Amino acid sequence: MRYTTTERFTGDFVAALRTGRVDDFKGRFRRADVLLVDDVQFLASKARTEEEFFHTFNALHDAGAQLVLTSDRLPRDLEALEDRLRERFEAGLVCEIARPDHGIRLAVLRKRVQHDDIQLADPRALTVLADRITDNVRALEGALIRVVAYHSLTGRPIDVALANEVLDGLYPESRRPTPGAGNPAGAALTVEHIQDVTCEAFGVTRDDLLSTSRAASVAWPRQVAMYLAREHTTESLPSIGRSFGGRNHTTVMHACKRTSERMASDPEAYETVRALTARLCTVPS
Known part of the structure; x- marks a missing residue:
């Protein structure tokens, strides 16, 4: 049995192409009796990786192996994927995983x-x-x-x-924006509102936040804003990335990871994120 994420599958495939070890890569995945792949929606727009996954899927299916795939949407809604791959996903047993009790x-x-x-x-x-x-x-x-x-x-x-x-x-019990923070009380939080509040808190502009600058004075607020958007909106990673100057989902994932790590080791960073969260949300009395 082998487990991987689409991001890791892509990274391993690219590395195999660069080092000329594609046969080794194919062997690792195509000899599995069970293959579990997380977040297959991220195969979209990766032509070479999508083609390799298509052949891996076929090889495992023909060998009678089991494939378990997860996605944040139904196969028919994965419009950016090639039809031939989406059709194979639809041919399997599609189950919606409910919230855990x-x-x-x-x-x-x-x-x-x-x-x-x-x-x-x-x-x-x-x-x-x-x-x-x-x-x-x-x-x-x-x-x-x-x-x-x-x-x-x-x-x-x-x-x-x-x-x-x-x-x-x-994780406030209510995610209603704080009255006076720029959103009507009771409205759902948006990425744009989170960006505005973050910019005001850090003293940067929206242009700074969406720019390609990697200066620490801009990179940290941007990472925090991405983290808050992931935690407090229902937007997908690709959608959040697009709202931050057209960045991809891996950049958002990296920003969330870096923010979590910094919060765990730096009390000041923890307090910064906590204060911003308190400003965005209120807890019912």
């Missing part, structure tokens, strides 16, 4: 705590996370990581109080 969310957290040997002062802290983070498992694990990071930075025990405090800042 409370029991599953709690089980995921307990498994992660056990795997990472996280010491809980109060196991009810996990119940707080499971109660308040309902969207998906990634968001749930991200919330746990933030609680653990804050525990490491402050030395405070991981208990109900700490879990609630961290979630109040980063």
